[in-house]
Amino acid sequence: MKSISELEQIRKATLERINLRREDKENEVRVVVGMATCGIAAGARPVMMAFMTEANRRGLSQVTVSQTGCIGMCRYEPMADVYLPGQEKVTYVNLDEEKVRRIVLDHIVNGRPVAEFTIASAQNEINRGNKK
Amino acid sequence: MRDLSLHLMDLVQNSITAGAALIKVSVFQKDDGLLGFMIEDDGCGMDEETREKALSPFGTSRTTRKVGLGIPLTREHALITGGSFDLESKKGQGTSLQAVFNTRHIDCQPLGNLGETLLTLILANPDTPDFVMTLSSEGAQESLDTRQIKEVLGEVPINDPAVVTWLMENINEMLNQTLGGVEK
Numbered sequence: 174m175k176s177i178s179e180l181e182q183i184r185k186a187t188l189e190r191i192n193l194r195r196e197d198k199e200n201e202v203r204v205v206v207g208m209a210t211c212g213i214a215a216g217a218r219p220v221m222m223a224f225m226t227e228a229n230r231r232g233l234s235q236v237t238v239s240q241t242g243c244i245g246m247c248r249y250e251p252m253a254d255v256y257l258p259g260q261e262k263v264t265y266v267n268l269d270e271e272k273v274r275r276i277v278l279d280h281i282v283n284g285r286p287v288a289e290f291t292i293a294s295a296q297n298e299i300n301r302g303n304k305k
Numbered sequence: 306m307r308d309l310s311l312h313l314m315d316l317v318q319n320s321i322t323a324g325a326a327l328i329k330v331s332v333f334q335k336d337d338g339l340l341g342f343m344i345e346d347d348g349c350g351m352d353e354e355t356r357e358k359a360l361s362p363f364g365t366s367r368t369t370r371k372v373g374l375g376i377p378l379t380r381e382h383a384l385i386t387g388g389s390f391d392l393e394s395k396k397g398q399g400t401s402l403q404a405v406f407n408t409r410h411i412d413c414q415p416l417g418n419l420g421e422t423l424l425t426l427i428l429a430n431p432d433t434p435d436f437v438m439t440l441s442s443e444g445a446q447e448s449l450d451t452r453q454i455k456e457v458l459g460e461v462p463i464n465d466p467a468v469v470t471w472l473m474e475n476i477n478e479m480l481n482q483t484l485g486g487v488e489k
Contacts, residue, residue, distance in 0.1 A: 180457045183467045191461055208429065210375040213315045214306050218418075218425050225428060229466040237464075240429040242322065 190234065202236045202281055203256040204228075209243030215250035216269065223273040224253070228281070236281060249295060255280055264292040308417025309406060312379040313342050316402065317426055319375060321434060322366075323348025323400065327452075330426075331439040332419065334484050339388070340416065341405035346434075351394040360392065379404050386410035419484070420476045427451055427472060431464045438476075440483040447479040 206212070206221040221238060228236040246252065249266035255276065256262050263286045265276060272290050280286045288294055306312050313330070320328045325348035332342045351359060358364030360380065365373030380390040386407040394400040406413050423438055430436075435455070439448040454472075455463060462468070 177453075177457055180454065180468070180471060183465075183471055184458050184461045187461045187465050187467050191465070206429075208314075208318060210306075210315050210318075210373075210378070213311050213318075218311065218314060218421060221425055221429065222421060225464075225469070229469065234466075238429070242318070 200235045200258055202233070202258070203254075204236060204238045204281075205241050205254045205256075206238065207242070207244060207250055207252045208240040209247075211243050211247035212250045212252065215247075217251040219270055220251045220253065220268045220273055223270040224277065227274055227277040231277065231282065233277070233281060246292075249292060252292070255286075257281070257284065260284075265290045266292045266295045306378055306382070306414070308415045309340070309342070309382075310417035310419040310422040312375075312382065312404070312414075313344075313419070314422040314426065315375045316344055316379060316404075320344060320346035320348050320400065321430060323350070325399065325434045327435050327437065329437045329439070330423070331441065332484070333440075334442040336443050338407055338409040339405055340408045341388070341403060343401065343403045345399065345401040347399040350396045350398050350400055352396045355396075356392060356394050376402075382406070382414055386413040416484075420473070420480055423476050424469075424473055428464045428469065431462050438479075440479050442483045442485065445483045447482050449475060449479065 204224050206217055206224065208217050208221065221240065224236075224238045228238065244252070246266075251268045252264060252266050253268055254262050254264050257280070263280065265272070265287070268290070272287075276287050276290065306315065313332070317328060317330060323346060325346035327347050329345040330342065332340070334340045355366075359373070359376050362374055362377040376392065383390045383404045383406050387410055388405040388407050390402070390404050392400070392402045427436060435451045437448060437450045439446065441447070451463065458468065463472075
């Protein structure tokens with residue numbers, strides 16, 4: 174076990190930053206990843222890690238990543254919902270780490286949802302007969 | 306499910322859904338090639354009928370679909386290697402399960418990225434439940450208790466980037482000390 178005293182250091186160094194984040198509550202961005210059997214089997218764990226590491230790497234402290242169960246659309250897993258303040262939720266499907274990096278950059282940083290990865294786009298594909 | 310670490314992750318989700326406040330996860334390795342994990346929670350538990358149902362692929366507590374594959378898949382993958390699977394539960398008290406795999410059997414799945422499973426579980430559930438994670442092999446044991454970590458951190462969330470780095474290093478070190486550097 175690494176030393177607890179090291180953790181104490183981290184706490185001191187982080188406290189100030191935390192207070193800033195708390196004041197920033199209305200700018201919170203929420204990412205919710207489906208983590209049921211279907212999601213995990215399809216690769217949700219690396220997807221979730223990718224959201225966390227990418228947000229941390231870019232210093233996006235307003236992003237919180239959490240998990241939910243199966244919402245009954247297992248064929249689209251791994252899935253994630255992205256909630257930006259003041260915007261409608263966007264549901265992304267068939268995710269992988271590469272797509273996550275694009276979503277973090279285009280959607281979360283720049284505010285432009287990545288249309289081609291959304292569930293609407295996946296369903297249109299099917300309607301057009303391009304079976305996926 | 307492609308590896309054992311994913312099975313572990315999947316089954317811990319059941320404990321979370323059961324409203325557990327504390328989940329004990331342990332992974333152990335024996336010199337004779339047996340590898341197992343145990344999950345103990347203080348969630349809502351199950352009566353005997355529900356427990357039986359949980360073992361069947363056609364039983365689930367969910368209403369969105371009719372199948373529940375987490376437990377049956379893990380059980381199958383354990384039994385196929387000549388291992389074992391035990392599920393015990395008391396309604397209102399909690400559930401414990403143990404899956405043992407014979408890693409020397411040709412059909413045994415690889416362990417997978419156990420470190421990422423443990424880390425993701427902690428980070429995805431920053432408030433509740435708490436976890437006690439224990440890794441052991443014959444002659445070595447390491448454990449981590451999120452209650453202890455949270456106590457030191459105070460108001461700093463456990464999923465803060467700086468803490469995440471600490472956790473990641475800590476878990477990797479635990480893995481190296483016990484299961485022998487299965488983590489890359």
